[in-house]
Amino acid sequence: MSDDSPTVPRLLVPLRVGIRSVWRHRSRFLLITLTLIAAFASSFTLSATLSSVQRRIRGDLRGVGLDLINIHPDPDPTRFFAHGLTVSDCERFAGLVSGECAPANVMPTLARTEDATDEIPVLALATTPAWDRVARHELIAGRFFGAGETDACVVDEWVYKRLFPEGATLDPNAPTLDLLVAGEPHRLRVVGVVRDPFRIRQRFEEWDAMGSARSHLVRFMEFKSVYVPRSLIGGGDTILLAVVRAGDGVDPIDGAARIREYLEERGSTAWVWARQEWVDSILDATAFVDVISGFLTFMILAVTALMVATVILIVIRGRFREIAVRRVEGADRRQILLQVVVENAAVAAVSAVVGLALAAGATRWLGDLLGVPVALGRSDVLLVGVFGMLVVIAAGALPARRAAGVDPVEVIRREL
């Protein structure tokens, strides 16, 4: 059946010729396909990795409790002593936001296992059972200590994994630890373990390189704490920290403003901040990093696209003679153009699918390497897939247009 047969729809002609052409130049197309597969696979993987890491960081930050308000003294030693925070203030804070407040004292210290084989620096956070109701930590084992349990403590997952790497059983045989308070060890039963919201640090903890310079007043946000009853550390009226949960219908940012106003009236220099504000500020401050990584992704995609485009351009230039022969056989310019576009689209589609499969494997490997689940999101697939297909089609169409426009007689004579 000839190309001009009326029984064959006109659009199918370029497709059939294109497939035939691909088969005829299979080794050359195989190389282009391999190049495209490598380009698609790397671009899918890169895009998925960057977006997954960003998602994880944002997710971790949101896991700290966005509806909470923190109140503590100004870490600057010159203003520290003017905070004047007391337990009764905590009750007042709760009233101001129609919620609940948990008072606490904090002290950096050391925690040891019973046999003193392991010793790690921790933050001792002395509070009341109200902390559990206010902070609403997710406990991965056990429970929060109750009223009157003076020998019990709850630890963050980070602390637990370092002190009990073997995974001791919490209940009914709760493990114990020794907490150093004013140089003296205090033995405490570990009755609960709080899930670590910062999952990203499982592999990149050392990257919090300024952590040692952090004020102990804000270290409770590191989630490397041992929660102990207030009676153990500074059980008096003065407190160093209050965490408030705003009541239903009260915006934590508005609630923080009310508490700030109250403290200013009292002449207190204490800091009040809604965790939501803090997370937003960090994300805003790191937006620059997002811009840089976005620019990097774009640059890599652009360079890949340039490379792919020029390779296709070269291949099309190498097929001028074949295109000229097709013209002599009767194909018009539009059919030539359509044939090349169909060829390239088919090659790009096959490459994208194989590249996607390879990227799925690569992202799993990268996830294990980085300690972050790297997943190919729909946006990654769409962005890279559509952008890549368009680049390949455009890269093929431009030289094909030129090739279709060349005088076939001239081309064939020159080739001979």
Add this chain to the structure above:
Amino acid sequence: MSLFRLAVLPGLRAALWSFRRAPLRSLVLLQGVMWATVFGVTPPAILRGSREGALERAAELGTDRVLIRETTAAARLTWEVARELGAVDHEALWSVSAYARRERALFVDSETSEDSGRVVVAGRWFTADELLAARAGASPVCLVSEKTARELRGATTDLVEFAEAIAGGIVVELPGVPEGARVIGVFRFDSRATSAVDSFGYREDHPLREMVEELKTYFGVLDEDIDWLRDDTLVVLPAAVAPVDRPDVVLARARPDRVKDVADELRTRLLRRGVAPTMAVNPVVQILFSEQLRTIEELHVVIFVVCLIVGVLVVTNSMILSILDRRREIAIRRVEGAHVTTIVAQVLAETGVQCLAGALVGIPVALGLAELRASLDPSGALMWTFPATETLQTVVAITVAGILGGLIPAVHAARVDPARVLGSE
């Protein structure tokens, strides 16, 4: 030699001819190889440069420094505790010195002037006795900077005259010291230790300085203003005569690649003593020598290999087209007597030369990007150097991979039938 004449030289000629004949194709090949080189050279240039810089320019960049201070009201970080830290047995710990400032006086407990970046240019530093205990009834001893000495003795005074004047006895008046302090030496700051970095090693004049400060605030980092440690108007006195029982800051110096270990050890010691310290350590140096950086290095190798594979595919594509274009030329060469192996060798040599050229172009681009990355970073500790070994490895890997990629085109060239090609004309 014959291989060079038979294959490499014609390969070089062919590469140049190919560039002239098909510049676009050659540029594609060059840029593909160039990016692979960039991925092979830039990361080690930055890593090695920064690691070497951290070790060799430690005093200037503060990469050997652990600044310790107590931020609670407990006031347990005393001169005695600071001296205990100095006695910690850690192979990477160089020195521990403590400082307190009151008005024009800087009190130190260090046995050498170098601990605080000072060099004694006339007279002497304090003896151990002078540092540990004040002598009853005697005037305290002190050192002054060259600037202060000139203010005392006249602007034209030279070091010999200073030494003579010290021997004759010079007394500096200080608030709170009714009898004044007797000058025993003159110091100047070690020029190597001069730098414009803060306690974390961030450059004071960097355009991203504001962002760094913002992040420090959000992460609750307490910055220590240590500019007064380098104030040449302060008179240096031994800690024994200090009117305060605790220093404002303790400065430990340690081998930069182990500075984090040392900081951890000192922190544990202090916590055992009930001191809650905050410690400023250069953040970049901690990451540079961290175990977790290996993950990134592994990733870099993978990216380089992927680039290499893509580069090889580009080379193969490009060379196949080149061979198709040059079938007539190859046929004529065969007719002239060239052996199949000579043709294959020439194709491989041409590929090798083109890859080598791309790699050589990639080296300055890679170093330029390293410079750009280092200058964009607000930390003074991020630098670059020419990584000779890694560059050589990259160039060799790319050239060899390129030659391997040229095997398919070489087989194409070897299959050219002169009779058929020339006969069709």
